[in-house]
Amino acid sequence: MPRALSRDGWGGLAILAASLFLFALTLELKDSPLVPIGPGFYPRIVLGLTALLSLWLLIFDFYSKKTESKEKEQLNYRLVALMFAQFGLYCALLPFLGFRISTALYVAAANALLDPPVRGKGGAKGWVRVLLLALLTAFLTHLVFERYLSVLLPRGRWTDF
Amino acid sequence: MFELLGAGIANILQFKYLVPLFVGTLIGVVGGALPGITITMTIIVVLPFTFGLEPLQGLAAMIGVYVGGETGGLITSCLLGIPGKPSAVATTFDGFPMSKKGEPGRALWLGIWASIFGGLLGAVFLVATTGPLARIALQFGPWEFFALFVLALSMVAGLVEASLAKGLVAGALGMIVTILGNDPVMGQKRLTLGIPMLEGGIDFLPVLIGVFAFAQIMSEVERMGGAHQAIEAVDRGVTLAVSHMKVIREILSRPFLLLWSTFIGLVIGVLPAIGGSAANMLAYDQAKKFSRHPEKFGTGTPEGIIASESSNNANVAGSLVTIMAFGIPGDAVTAVMLGALTIHGIQSGPLFITQNATLAYGMFAAYIVAHALVLAILLPGVRWMLCIVDIPKATLFPVVLVLCTIGAYALSNTMSNVYVLLAFGLVGYGMVKFGFPLAPFILGVILGDQIEINLIRAIMTDSDPWLFLTRPISGSLIALSVASLGFSIWQHHRQRAKAVAHVEADF
Numbered sequence: 001m002p003r004a005l006s007r008d009g010w011g012g013l014a015i016l017a018a019s020l021f022l023f024a025l026t027l028e029l030k031d032s033p034l035v036p037i038g039p040g041f042y043p044r045i046v047l048g049l050t051a052l053l054s055l056w057l058l059i060f061d062f063y064s065k066k067t068e069s070k071e072k073e074q075l076n077y078r079l080v081a082l083m084f085a086q087f088g089l090y091c092a093l094l095p096f097l098g099f100r101i102s103t104a105l106y107v108a109a110a111n112a113l114l115d116p117p118v119r120g121k122g123g124a125k126g127w128v129r130v131l132l133l134a135l136l137t138a139f140l141t142h143l144v145f146e147r148y149l150s151v152l153l154p155r156g157r158w159t160d161f
Numbered sequence: 162m163f164e165l166l167g168a169g170i171a172n173i174l175q176f177k178y179l180v181p182l183f184v185g186t187l188i189g190v191v192g193g194a195l196p197g198i199t200i201t202m203t204i205i206v207v208l209p210f211t212f213g214l215e216p217l218q219g220l221a222a223m224i225g226v227y228v229g230g231e232t233g234g235l236i237t238s239c240l241l242g243i244p245g246k247p248s249a250v251a252t253t254f255d256g257f258p259m260s261k262k263g264e265p266g267r268a269l270w271l272g273i274w275a276s277i278f279g280g281l282l283g284a285v286f287l288v289a290t291t292g293p294l295a296r297i298a299l300q301f302g303p304w305e306f307f308a309l310f311v312l313a314l315s316m317v318a319g320l321v322e323a324s325l326a327k328g329l330v331a332g333a334l335g336m337i338v339t340i341l342g343n344d345p346v347m348g349q350k351r352l353t354l355g356i357p358m359l360e361g362g363i364d365f366l367p368v369l370i371g372v373f374a375f376a377q378i379m380s381e382v383e384r385m386g387g388a389h390q391a392i393e394a395v396d397r398g399v400t401l402a403v404s405h406m407k408v409i410r411e412i413l414s415r416p417f418l419l420l421w422s423t424f425i426g427l428v429i430g431v432l433p434a435i436g437g438s439a440a441n442m443l444a445y446d447q448a449k450k451f452s453r454h455p456e457k458f459g460t461g462t463p464e465g466i467i468a469s470e471s472s473n474n475a476n477v478a479g480s481l482v483t484i485m486a487f488g489i490p491g492d493a494v495t496a497v498m499l500g501a502l503t504i505h506g507i508q509s510g511p512l513f514i515t516q517n518a519t520l521a522y523g524m525f526a527a528y529i530v531a532h533a534l535v536l537a538i539l540l541p542g543v544r545w546m547l548c549i550v551d552i553p554k555a556t557l558f559p560v561v562l563v564l565c566t567i568g569a570y571a572l573s574n575t576m577s578n579v580y581v582l583l584a585f586g587l588v589g590y591g592m593v594k595f596g597f598p599l600a601p602f603i604l605g606v607i608l609g610d611q612i613e614i615n616l617i618r619a620i621m622t623d624s625d626p627w628l629f630l631t632r633p634i635s636g637s638l639i640a641l642s643v644a645s646l647g648f649s650i651w652q653h654h655r656q657r658a659k660a661v662a663h664v665e666a667d668f
Contacts, residue, residue: 079385145210
């Protein structure tokens with residue numbers, strides 16, 4: 001008896017669509033006269049296989065019995081989205097502000113987000129913790145990697161720092 | 162072999178190698194003891210620190226993390242009932258009840274000593290088999306390598322806990338990552354989607370770091386700010402004093418249990434990407450089945466602790482065999498090690514041990530010495546390890562993500578790897594939410610290139626596709642792949658039938 005799709009089905013559908021799209025792109029790849037196997041040979045096998053497997057997942061999900069989960073755990077997706085957004089912003093700012101400034105800003109923001117200083121930690125003390133963690137992380141990682149391990153970290157285009 | 166091992170041990174005992182090995186082991190013990198921080202995460206954090214080191218220094222640090230992490234995980238398992246890592250889950254079943262019965266020191270040290278014995282027995286296997294297995298692999302042509310990589314991928318996809326279809330789809334998705342960029346024969350651009358960053362292909366390390374770090378951190382973050390945060394208060398007044406001779410006798414008086422659990426750990430370690438979490442559960446289950454008093458399991462019996470802990474440390478040796486003999490990572494931790502080797506320009510695989518004998522035997526030695534260092538750390542410091550569960554995750558996670566960023570950036574000193582890290586962080590978290598296993602995905606990313614290269618090499622050498630089946634080793638490996646998938650299908654059907662029967666019985 002067909003039912004509505006579950007997350008497996010939606011996952012299978014998304015992967016099927018993506019693999020068919022990429023498969024179509026491989027048809028534009030031109031074979032070389034120098035070698036018997038063109039650049040599209042292996043991608044077509046992989047993408048065709050992926051399409052078949054995701055179709056299997058989709059069909060299996062469509063015809064399988066779905067059981068209602070008894071109790072759904074309350075998960076904080078807002079916090080996850082904000083963490084990703086903060087990290088995305090960090091990645092965007094790194095080439096402009098440089099490693100030290102953007103890392104200090106990111107660590108402060110992420111720490112304040114995960115453990116807000118105003119809630120339960122006694123305001124000013126919490127902000128001091130946030131500031132200390134941010135500055136220490138930026139300073140120590142820069143010192144260890146650039147000075148002792150010869151690993152170059154990004155310099156800021158705007159700050160040259 | 163013994164001469165080379167002796168030289169390796171003498172080499173690793175030099176100050177310049179011993180320091181990174183000790184620091185790695187210490188970080189591993191701490192990371193292993195921290196609930197919610199896996200060994201994979203710990204080794205990802207350590208990775209950027211190894212870039213500026215010599216290959217053996219870096220690998221010694223990583224082996225230290227691996228061995229230390231496997232042992233460190235049992236501390237919170239035994240004393241708090243919270244497994245420090247997935248491969249210490251079974252230790253909790255008997256370690257924590259034994260602690261609650263008033264024997265926390267016995268529970269803890271039974272686990273630590275069993276880890277040491279299991280690990281050292283694993284070392285015998287590691288040293289004795291890696292060379293011969295690599296010599297067998299040297300006989301392989303492209304057909305055999307293709308079949309071997311396909312076998313590895315099919316086994317991983319089939320043995321993961323999620324559905325077989327999801328395991329296979331995850332593996333295929335990993336392989337898709339490797340087809341973006343240049344083709345390996347003519348270097349022609351393919352499937353770059355007009356994104357210049359994709360033209361050179363995607364390095365597997367930022368993918369691996371992104372997938373594992375974000376999947377784990379975000380899975381913890383989504384539980385923050387709610388009722389999940391409460392951690393049982395640690396009783397620091399608890400006495401951990403114990404007679405070590407008595408504990409050692411208690412373990413050695415059960416030789417079959419120790420050997421069988423070690424064997425299980427080794428076999429699971431050799432199989433690609435299954436890892437210690439399966440090894441400790443399987444060894445625990447076997448110990449219970451072979452026991453004269455299975456009813457005592459779960460109430461604080463020493464057999465449960467010995468089985469679980471000896472198997473998860475032996476698992477490390479098994480994983481190292483696979484990566485050193487075949488270049489196939491046994492799990493995510495060895496996948497990071499593979500990346501570290503690549504960064505230093507060292508090719509893993511069958512030629513590794515002959516071309517880099519000093520490095521290979523240095524790694525064996527690091528594995529053996531790391532066990533002694535675990536003891537050196539835990540004998541005086543086991544009580545301090547209890548304090549680390551107090552480290553707030555709000556402090557830990559931003560710092561870990563900064564280290565991941567450094568790890569990705571430093572691979573080529575370009576921001577593109579940082580963007581790959583972020584993109585695959587989203588992919589990894591999405592995969593977890595949709596229930597796709599990460600292990601086959603990562604193996605697909607690592608082996609995808611090699612599968613393509615060997616497939617093309619085989620066809621360009623001889624266009625007859627039947628050679629994949631008619632060459633004895635290649636044919637056997639492909640038959641094993643099919644058998645592995647068949648077994649997985651049968652196993653999943655059996656589990657589903659059991660679940661249906663259970664639901665009907667409940668009803």
